[in-house]
Amino acid sequence: MKFLAQLKIQKNNTGVSTGKKWMVSKGEVISSFSPVDGKLIGTVNGADKKSYDTAVSTAQKAFTEWRQWPAPKRGEVVRQVGEALRKNKQALGQLVSYEMGKSLQEGLGEVQEMIDICDFAVGLSRQLHGLTMHSERPGHRMYEQYHPLGIVGIISAFNFPVAVWSWNAALAWICGDVCVWKPSEKTPLCAVACQKIIEPVFEKNNVPEGVSTLVIGGRDTGEWMSSDERIPLVSATGSTRMGKAVAKTVAERLGRSLLELGGNNAIIISKDADLDMALIGAVFGAVGTAGQRCTTTRRLIIHQSVYNKFKEKLVNAYKQLNIGNPLNEKNHVGPLIDTDAVKMYAAAIEKCKAEGGKFIAEGVVLKGKGYESGCYVKPCIAEVKNDFKIVQHETFAPILYLIKYKTIDEAIALQNAVPQGLSSAVITNSLREAELFLSAAGSDCGIANVNIGTSGAEIGGAFGGEKETGGGRESGSDAWKVYMRRQTNTINYTTKLPLAQGIKFDL
DSSP states (O other): OHHHHHTTOOSEEEOEEOSSOBOOOOSOEEEEEOTTTOOEEEEEEOOOHHHHHHHHHHHHHHHHHHTTSOHHHHHHHHHHHHHHHHHTHHHHHHHHHHHHOOOHHHHHHHHHHHHHHHHHHHHHTTOOOOOEEEOSSTTEEEEEEEEEOSEEEEEOOTTSTTHHHHHHHHHHHHHTOEEEEEOOTTSHHHHHHHHHHHHHHHHHTTOOTTSEEEEOOSHHHHHHHHHOTTOSEEEEESOHHHHHHHHHHHHHTTOEEEEEOOOOEEEEEOTTSOHHHHHHHHHHHHHGGGGOSTTOEEEEEEETTTHHHHHHHHHHHHHTOOBSOTTSTTOSBOOOSSHHHHHHHHHHHHHHHHTTOEEEEOOOBOOSTTOTTSOOBOOEEEEOOTTOHHHHSOOSSSEEEEEEESSHHHHHHHHHOSSEESEEEEEOSOHHHHHHHHSTTSOOSSEEEESSOSOOOOTTSEEOOEETTOSOOEESTTGGGGGEEEEEEEEEOSSOOOOGGGOOOOO
16 A cells, blocks of 8 residues: 555554664564454554663653753744645545544544644744733742643554644643653554654754654553653543543652543534534534544434434434445445454443333444454444433444433533533524533533534644543643643842741841
């Protein structure tokens, strides 16, 4: 495949890089099989403890120099990274689609997110601002400023194998931090490709070796990062279970963690909704990336007066979905990431049925020509109650639950009555309902939308959620502050030393 050659992906790859050197390591050999056709794409020699320590030590050394580069100069490097991504957008998007299984349009869209965050970071490199405060002491000036933290450890998930890394890395770099990236072992070649894309940019600009390091490995590698006192901030994206383990380990050493974890996202469809608009948002939100987004729409909370009408529209739309090779742009739904995910999908369907769920669009594992990898499933729809145990749980698969409501207050209560709190939406033409949903008495999620779906966040806004989603914020707005330490400064420009609070201390 041409895109593999363009990205310099080989059959056998090294999985540890300091940004200038690809190291020999004796870690686990990780094989990457495409869920599209089940074929082996390539292997990666993962990190062992020695190569991991070398990578982190190199990053540590790089920080002492990189933090002294002016932020706009760091921003210029990130601008060039964005240009390199533009040149490789088609090839990298194809690799994302082939290794992860999402549609080609979504793969290209993910690379566009990387480009967008680079553009955002370039402007931000001239806006890393603090505040000036008035002092109670005469002849004193107070202000605060932000300094880089050091090493940012990035643990990313398979469903966005490149974009989430870039959200963290682009901001960390312009803040003066250096990065150690542990990608998902399910999509290692996407990470290898990213490292190879940025290496020439860093070399051209004489960026210190270690500003961007890569350590591909399994659970052990993530545990090394979480417990490593050389890494002040660990940004982890993945399941709630994983996030709790990371948070506990990092907290025990009083480090910082930025967590982007599970979602159980709902769209409320009002009696005043534009049902055609609601249908587009619901279907894309539920089946995009084969239900493997943290922002996937998992629940539709529908007003009883439009419930049957919308249900009919939804079932008809599902009948029109094309399922198959995601590199074929005519297909709407690609495969799940692997056969383990298929087993979880099937188990969730059985649990739903056992609790009384009624399937109006049946879920099945697809077999036969074009489905040889064993990773293709049919998106399904079930009528349920919100308090079913399986409904309370996030299943990373295209299973959509329908729930009926009577009043908007009831709908909001149902929306909030799950452990997760990432994304939410209401489709309504009622200004009162929209404003209530966005008020303090409305959605308890980090993202709350009106007349759009739950997925498809833009990089300009801070991305993240509450409750079991972890509370982290990445990407836009003032999320950059997470990657820096705040310092309060007081300057006395007089010949006297008055104390605060009027305290007297005479010698």
